[in-house]
Amino acid sequence: MKLYYTKGACSVAAHIALEHSGLLFELKEIAKDTPQEQRDRFIKLNSKHKVPTLELSPGSVVTENPAVLMYIASQSKVSIVPSPEELAPHKLIEILSFAASEVHPPFSFLFHPDAYSFDETNVPHIKSVGVKKITNSFSWVESQISGKFYFGDDPSIVDFYLFIFYRWAQVFKIPIEPFQKFKTLFLSVLALDSTHRALTSEGLSHWRRQLEQTPSGSKSTD
Known part of the structure; x- marks a missing residue:
């Protein structure tokens, strides 16, 4: 594979x-x-x-x-989705689809604002529209998180997907302070050994410096 x-x-x-x-x-x-x-x-x-x-x-x-x-x-050799008894499969698809259709696309307004207008003077407005769409989608995500991870105490593929959007929001300095549950989810994924291995192999280990700024500075394992 x-x-x-x-x-x-x-x-x-x-x-x-x-x-x-x-x-x-x-x-x-x-x-x-x-x-x-x-x-x-x-x-x-x-x-x-x-x-x-x-x-x-x-x-x-x-x-x-x-x-x-x-x-x-x-x-997977370990569970990274809730069991069907805990969450109906179609609900998992629903959440992943929301991330793919509502959370992900607005970031293109920030990564590629020039794709939406030939007039450079429109770029600030395009970016502001993107930020508004992103924060709206983050508000819904925030309302659904039920623990340190999306579904509670155990990480899942939903957390791994949402993780990157929170990181991008940090990069673009989007005002995400109100989303404290989302922040906890992000830091919980960031602390996983699997995340450490992935980020290290991509040359992104500096992302984990944020863990040193948390009150406990603790790191979890897979």
């Missing part, structure tokens, strides 16, 4: 999930300086040109974050 990823992108969620799962996998980075031959092979695998792309076997791939995360969960 191979995960095609981009450093710091939404594929971080799948990377953490794989590290947490105990499954064997390889990493293939897709970056601006990726040789054209490798890039062409990636495009053949996924004509959408998007990460994450999970190659199960030659020519067989899973794409789109919800599908990739659910596949990893289905193969």
Whole structure:
């Protein structure tokens, strides 16, 4: 199994999930300086040109974050989704779909504001619209979190997916102070050994410096 990823992108969620799962996998980075031959092979695998792309076997791939995360969960050696008795499968899909359709897309207003207007004077407005959409989606997430993780005391693929959005919000200096439960979720995922391994291999271990700023400075394990 191979995960095609981009450093710091939404594929971080799948990377953490794989590290947490105990499954064997390889990493293939897709970056601006990726040789054209490798890039062409990636495009053949996924004509959408998007990460994450999970190659199960030659020519067989899973794409789109919800599908990739659910596949990893289905193969995982440890539980990273609530049991069907705890949460109906369609409710899990509902939450992942909300993250993919409501939380994720507005960040494109901040990453690529020029894609929404040819007039540079519109960029501040475009960004402000993105921030408003993001904070609105964060408000709903905040209202649903039921513990240090989304579903309580145990991490899941939902947490791994939401994690990256909170981090992006920090990078863009979005006012997220009101979302204290979301902050706890973020720090709880950040403290996992699986997250440490994923971030270290992507060259993002500096993200974990925030743990040193928490009152206890404690770190949890998988």
